[in-house]
Amino acid sequence: MKAYSNQNVLVTGGLGFIGSNLALRLAELGAQVTVIDPCIPGCGGNPANLHGSPFPIHVVPCDIGAPDLPTALLRDADVVFNLAGEVSHMASIQEPERDLAINTVAQLRFLQRLAHHHPGVRVVFAGTRQVYGVPDYLPVDESHPIHPVDFNGVHKYAATMYHHMLSNSGQLDACVLRLTNVYGPHLSLHTPGQGVLAAFLRKLSLGERLEILGDGRQLRDPVYVDDVVDAFLLAGAAATLPSRSYNIGGPQALELRQIAILASELAGVDAPVYREFSAEQKSIDIGSYWADFSRIQRELGWSPATPFAAGIVKSLDHYRIRMAAHA
Amino acid sequence: MKAYSNQNVLVTGGLGFIGSNLALRLAELGAQVTVIDPCIPGCGGNPANLHGSPFPIHVVPCDIGAPDLPTALLRDADVVFNLAGEVSHMASIQEPERDLAINTVAQLRFLQRLAHHHPGVRVVFAGTRQVYGVPDYLPVDESHPIHPVDFNGVHKYAATMYHHMLSNSGQLDACVLRLTNVYGPHLSLHTPGQGVLAAFLRKLSLGERLEILGDGRQLRDPVYVDDVVDAFLLAGAAATLPSRSYNIGGPQALELRQIAILASELAGVDAPVYREFSAEQKSIDIGSYWADFSRIQRELGWSPATPFAAGIVKSLDHYRIRMAAHA
Structure with a gap:
């Protein structure tokens, strides 16, 4: 994929499971990759995930919501892959305010600053099938009602709405991938709540x-992480206003x-x-759960390989x- | 309506526009009414709204999210009418974090404590038609997609999801009224953003x-505040699990x-x-915008008079x- 050669790319949560796989692939494609990840305990971030990369990847150990996140990072990014977040549903039940702080408050701060310093920038956000809760029907398409069963689903959906709302008002150009069970290298096996x-x-x-x-x-419908990385790359290279969510599912x-x-x-x-x-x-x-991923298949040509x-x-x-x- | 005679009723945001109309009516119906309202500037709360009430109404000038909100209030309430919140869309654009703190964070803290100290209690939450954003079709029913156009809509929807999620897991018994333009006595005419x-x-x-x-x-479809008070009273007296939202609209x-x-x-x-x-x-x-309110008409017998x-x-x-x- 030529789209990323020499592009400045920001990957939030880029020391985590999917984020690190994505960062490594982007670097391989010739992108100038900056990873933002403070390795919040429990969120799956691990510096070892980028060790041994044959290509340089710049790592900024900063919270996306921190006021000292360098403005230049936001201004210079050609594409932002926004994967920062807590994924554990059980942790969100035990500490709902922590989940709210990580998945909603930090995203609000990050997206506001991003829209301010780089209006209209392309953003791909890692959403979750958890926003659908107990499916009303199968397979689940993107029109399925939103009724999450835990705080994590509520807070991830709030962040999803931020992306869409800021895009539909012209402040960003974001889309959201709603991920189902992703597996593969760099899963944090010994961290509870990773699925x-x-x-x-x-x-x-x-x-x-x-x-x-x-x-x-x-x-x-488990989906292999390389296929999910493909979906992020396709979504990052396409402008898709009006802003929309895409289901990602396994084969x-x-x-x-x-x-x-x-x-x-x-x-x-x-x-x-x-x-x-x-x-x-x-x-x-x-x-x-079983995702209907025909929208991204139709619009961006993605399917799980x-x-x-x-x-x-x-x-x-x-x-x-x-x-x-x-x- | 006999349902409220000698009942302990809590009204959050009870010094505000709709809250005070509701509190006065409840007192008239013989309820023991406690109002929680810290009169956050801009939210429409005004102690004068309850002045001259012929019936006693207990006022607790406390934030619903404050840790010192007396536990006994939560434990002893037979019904909770949850109207605390910021309603200004413009203010939410100017200060998104303030809106998040008032409409989501405080609600999370309040609902967690309520579910803990009084599991299964009946709650009626004041939602908003703003969660629908620009309507895809008219009239708008409750199955309409959720795509708010401002932070206020996002944060009110997060609080809506809390109510449904905690109810569907048996921790509360909440329903949500999605209000459209409400008008009548006690509107805070000189506060910007009240519609x-x-x-x-x-x-x-x-x-x-x-x-x-x-x-x-x-x-x-403007709706007169007395009719909205009727809707709250009907909803507070009915158990409606599974938890659901009801559109409220004008005649x-x-x-x-x-x-x-x-x-x-x-x-x-x-x-x-x-x-x-x-x-x-x-x-x-x-x-x-134009609400289809046939669900509450059918299920609770409400219509705007x-x-x-x-x-x-x-x-x-x-x-x-x-x-x-x-x-």
Whole structure:
């Protein structure tokens, strides 16, 4: 993709899971990459995620909402990939004000300054399927009602509205990708709340059997991180006013038990066991989810390229947790 | 309405426009009314709004988000009418963080404490039609997409999501009334940002001709405050889980120029003049709005009883601004 060669690109949350994968790819494409990430505990940021990059990546260890965030960064950016945030739903229930501060207040401050110093700049925001809550129908398209089941969903949706509202009034040119379960290298396996795929990979890395909550028949459409990076790159290179949200989904809707069984087999770990939800887990379970991603397919030509089994093999290789191979 | 006799009722924002009308009516119905209102400048609160009440109303001059809000108030309330908030769209553009603090952060703190000390309590929240932004279709029903055009709309919608989310997880039993242009006694005429009807009544009170922005063909469905109080009372007396939002609208969709001409005639002031929008005014103009209130009509039996002309005459009498009568 030529679009990014010699472009100044800002990646907020760029030491995190998806952000670091994106930053590395951008650098490889010849972009001048600046990462903003203060590594707030629990948010998945880790400087090691950029270690060994063959291309220089400038890292600014600053909160996006901090008043001392250098203005020049905002003014000089050709594209802003806005991935800073807390992703843990459980943490948002335990500390709603912390989640509000990270996902809404900091975004408000950042976007206001960005719109002021660089009006009309292209922004791609990492949203979440959590804003839909328990789906009214499947697959879920972007017109689905918004009724999140936890504080994280509320606060991420507030930030989503900021992006759209500031864009529709001409202050930014933002779009929002609503992500579903993303997996792959740089997931913070030992940080709680990074999603079911991180929990699965962590257990497999310890050689432990996976635990399936409930009957495991809930549908999920996991998407490999390289495919998500592709979606960010396409969205960053396209102007899409009026501002809109795009669902990002995996190539296939799978039952959680299928996901667990396949991942266990590929890792060489014994078959999963079944366990009941705790009351708290049940309260934020959204049942089945499966994204209709036809809007981004139609408008930006994106679709997920990596089959689930192939993505899991790559992930297991990254984390060196293919037990059979090591046996 | 017998439902409120000897009930402990909490009214947040109860010194404001709608809150004070509601508090007075509740006291008249025999409720033990406690008002929480710190009279944040700009939010329309005014202790004079409760002066001369023939029934006792307890006033607590405290912010709803303050940690020293007495727990007993929350524990003992049979019903909570939650009307605290900033309503000015223009102020939210000028000071977004202030609007966030008042409309979202304070609500989060209040609702968390309420759910903790009084799980499952009935709450009726004053929402706003502003969450819909520029309507995709008319009349607007509750399934209309949420795309607010200003920070106030974003922050009020975040608070709306808190109410629904906490209710659907069993922590509260809340519903939300989405209000359109409400008018009548106790509007804070001299506080900016209280809506077009307040601006009109203020000008008429000064004997000045009304100004219509643009061609004045935008539709509005003003609703008289007594009718809105009826809606709160009905909603407070009904349990409506799963938690839902109800549109509140006036009896008739009128063009703003019709509204201005009629109000001027009834006040005995010369006919309105036409003026262009400023850029800032244009950015938050939502064009025409007209609520479909059939959901609350069907489920709670509410409909607006006061014709616009009758409501305006009552309002003019309250503010003593019927020029012809004084001439």
